[in-house]
Amino acid sequence: MKTTSILTSVFALSLAAGGMAAAQTLEEVRERGHLNCGVSPGVPGFSNPDDAGNWAGFDVEVCRAVAAAVLEDADAVRYTPLSNTERFTAIQSGEIDMLSRTTTRTLNRDTALGLNFAPVMFYDGQGFMVREAMDVSSVMELDGATVCTSAGSTTELNLADFFEANGMSYEPVRFDRADEVLAAYDAGRCDVYTSDRSGLAARRLVMNDPSEHVMLPETISKEPLAPGVPHGDDQWFDIVSWTVYALIAAEEYGITRDNVDEMAMSDDPNISRMLGGEGSAVGEWIGLDNKWVHRALAAVGNYGEIFERHIGPDSPLGIERGLNALYTDGGLHYAMPFK
Amino acid sequence: MPVSRDIGPQAPPRQPFWTRSRIRAAVVQLGFVALVSLLIYFLLSNTMANLARQGIASGFGFLGQRAGFDVSISFLEFGRNDTYLRGFWTAVVNTLVLAALGIFFATIIGFLLGLARVSPNWLISRLATVYIETFRNIPLLLQLFFWYFAILRPLPGPRDSVEIPGGAFLNNRGLYLPKPLLDHGAQLTLLAVAAGLVFALFMARRARMRREATGQPVAVAHWWALGLLGLPGLVWFSTGATVGLSVPALQGFNYRGGMVMLPELLAALLGLSVYIAAAVGEIVRSGIEGIDRGQTEAAQAMGHTRGQIMRFVVIPQAMRIIIPPLTTQYQSLAKNTSLAAAIAFPEIISIIAGTTMTQTGQALETIALAMAFYVTVSLSIAAVMNFFNWRVMRRAI
Numbered sequence: 134m135k136t137t138s139i140l141t142s143v144f145a146l147s148l149a150a151g152g153m154a155a156a157q158t159l160e161e162v163r164e165r166g167h168l169n170c171g172v173s174p175g176v177p178g179f180s181n182p183d184d185a186g187n188w189a190g191f192d193v194e195v196c197r198a199v200a201a202a203v204l205e206d207a208d209a210v211r212y213t214p215l216s217n218t219e220r221f222t223a224i225q226s227g228e229i230d231m232l233s234r235t236t237t238r239t240l241n242r243d244t245a246l247g248l249n250f251a252p253v254m255f256y257d258g259q260g261f262m263v264r265e266a267m268d269v270s271s272v273m274e275l276d277g278a279t280v281c282t283s284a285g286s287t288t289e290l291n292l293a294d295f296f297e298a299n300g301m302s303y304e305p306v307r308f309d310r311a312d313e314v315l316a317a318y319d320a321g322r323c324d325v326y327t328s329d330r331s332g333l334a335a336r337r338l339v340m341n342d343p344s345e346h347v348m349l350p351e352t353i354s355k356e357p358l359a360p361g362v363p364h365g366d367d368q369w370f371d372i373v374s375w376t377v378y379a380l381i382a383a384e385e386y387g388i389t390r391d392n393v394d395e396m397a398m399s400d401d402p403n404i405s406r407m408l409g410g411e412g413s414a415v416g417e418w419i420g421l422d423n424k425w426v427h428r429a430l431a432a433v434g435n436y437g438e439i440f441e442r443h444i445g446p447d448s449p450l451g452i453e454r455g456l457n458a459l460y461t462d463g464g465l466h467y468a469m470p471f472k
Numbered sequence: 473m474p475v476s477r478d479i480g481p482q483a484p485p486r487q488p489f490w491t492r493s494r495i496r497a498a499v500v501q502l503g504f505v506a507l508v509s510l511l512i513y514f515l516l517s518n519t520m521a522n523l524a525r526q527g528i529a530s531g532f533g534f535l536g537q538r539a540g541f542d543v544s545i546s547f548l549e550f551g552r553n554d555t556y557l558r559g560f561w562t563a564v565v566n567t568l569v570l571a572a573l574g575i576f577f578a579t580i581i582g583f584l585l586g587l588a589r590v591s592p593n594w595l596i597s598r599l600a601t602v603y604i605e606t607f608r609n610i611p612l613l614l615q616l617f618f619w620y621f622a623i624l625r626p627l628p629g630p631r632d633s634v635e636i637p638g639g640a641f642l643n644n645r646g647l648y649l650p651k652p653l654l655d656h657g658a659q660l661t662l663l664a665v666a667a668g669l670v671f672a673l674f675m676a677r678r679a680r681m682r683r684e685a686t687g688q689p690v691a692v693a694h695w696w697a698l699g700l701l702g703l704p705g706l707v708w709f710s711t712g713a714t715v716g717l718s719v720p721a722l723q724g725f726n727y728r729g730g731m732v733m734l735p736e737l738l739a740a741l742l743g744l745s746v747y748i749a750a751a752v753g754e755i756v757r758s759g760i761e762g763i764d765r766g767q768t769e770a771a772q773a774m775g776h777t778r779g780q781i782m783r784f785v786v787i788p789q790a791m792r793i794i795i796p797p798l799t800t801q802y803q804s805l806a807k808n809t810s811l812a813a814a815i816a817f818p819e820i821i822s823i824i825a826g827t828t829m830t831q832t833g834q835a836l837e838t839i840a841l842a843m844a845f846y847v848t849v850s851l852s853i854a855a856v857m858n859f860f861n862w863r864v865m866r867r868a869i
Contacts, residue, residue, distance in 0.1 A: 218826045222835040225528060246833030247528035277724040279645055284822060285830030290540045293552040304645075304726075305542045306736070306816045309826055313814065320624040321644045322735065324725050364526040 170196035174214030207432035258352035383435035390434035581749035586756020653716030672699030
């Protein structure tokens, strides 16, 4: 049960050697030979075991990219599925090296909870799903509704704030695990299921009859979902952050999984430098070898490829790029320069 | 056989003081306490250092912050604008109510099961056996999910509610009942019920003392009827015989008004009491079977009926065997309420070790609060049951 695993983490927090030198996660990961990555316990498209039992999805690719950069092997990852309430304790206690798990970046988590957030991987917002038969077309018609949601999420707080701000009442039914929320909503316990829009799109796929449910048009919050690392290790924070930037920059430069080897010979100094060409110091600066970006891209492809593969319009989730397009296409993704 | 002649009264040889068992035991214990203290100190200081190094906030200051979330069931008033501390007390009361109701029903079902198990009626005793073997051998968490979805799935939505005569409605959002409004007459009537109860208890006690003194059975049923029905009825009629009821009515998504029993509470209560009742049933059976047959035979010889033998001879003695293991079951029921978090019942794990922990990130503090709560509850149950046990022992000897 979850209580046991939280207790384990709490004890791990007590037992971990005090006064650890900063910047040792990288050495630890190398010594161990694999990366410990915290993911969602089963969200189609984001992190879900595939037919062969391997973890796959949008969030999982970030873990794979970091493993490829650091360990030269994208498969050298051990995944830990974490519920809402387990995730922060797991990272605080050092049980996982990084969290890539549809987690919203907030002030409280960035400071008091002891996390550092890498660049945003997915710009999301909270949405509402209802049964089509209820004939509801707006969130403003939900006064008095029963709402199923996850305990320990930003969703739970936004929900309270939103109904308060609009002078409406609701009855919350809160579960720890997302699959329990889904099961209860599907069994008719609630009128409304609220979560991040991406999460709703993903979970609708596994309902009894997905076509019975519709998403309401409103988005009531900002949910920038970003990978997280623990406070206190700047080098590790840099590695995870710049791996995410590398994915985004690669889309901008047109570097894909298939053409990365050719692009490494490119005459464009920006591309050549990023991929560890002649005279590049991208490895030296960050404490890896010069081919780390090259390896990450060869393993998972660029941001656009990852998006299309797992959650894009042609995938079962069918999510449009929208805010998640590059800044050059009217979206928000903007990689910092690899200089 | 040679016999030594040297044996006789003799002072034992002087022992160096450090080999005396009492001193040695004290030294060993002191050493052990020192070791444990050192370990605790190490764990605490290490934790604090780790938290400080990662810049994680610590301390109980978060309890004063605004909670920002709502819960479905709260016996205390609680909402998003209250503090986390209020949330903690809400969780405490919710858990205690669930545990108390669970213990109440588990005891009743358990005693009936125990009696059924020793019944000479083949069908009744076999049915009880099947019940016990089924529910005792399935994990509680699974049973909770079973009850939860067994309640949710077959019930209709609010718009097709099952109407129960008397203004009650049943749907997959819960059981909606009319709620009596506490106007002046109702308050007086409630007072009369309390007064009637005290009166009936007093008369029952007097009757018992008479019976014990004279051996003659004394009827008390009419006192109970008078105390609980007659007196309140009189007051009710004399205050105008009005009934103020808040009747639930369908409005928008759901019924409003009246009072509601949510499926989470119902399923948690069913799961816990049905599961623990199976264990209580076995304890009651073993208690009854632990009483010597001679007691029953002697009572039969004196012409008592089966019911009287159970009530006056077997059960009072069996209680001495029953109460100690019963305490363990009550404690385990109280602790098992934590599993109800899985079916959205807002108790300690859900509110404190769930939402509060994640929203504030204070894992150590919230887990410590939850642990302190369960320890307190378990020890309190043990204390109450020990007192009860002491009284039973005193009376039965």
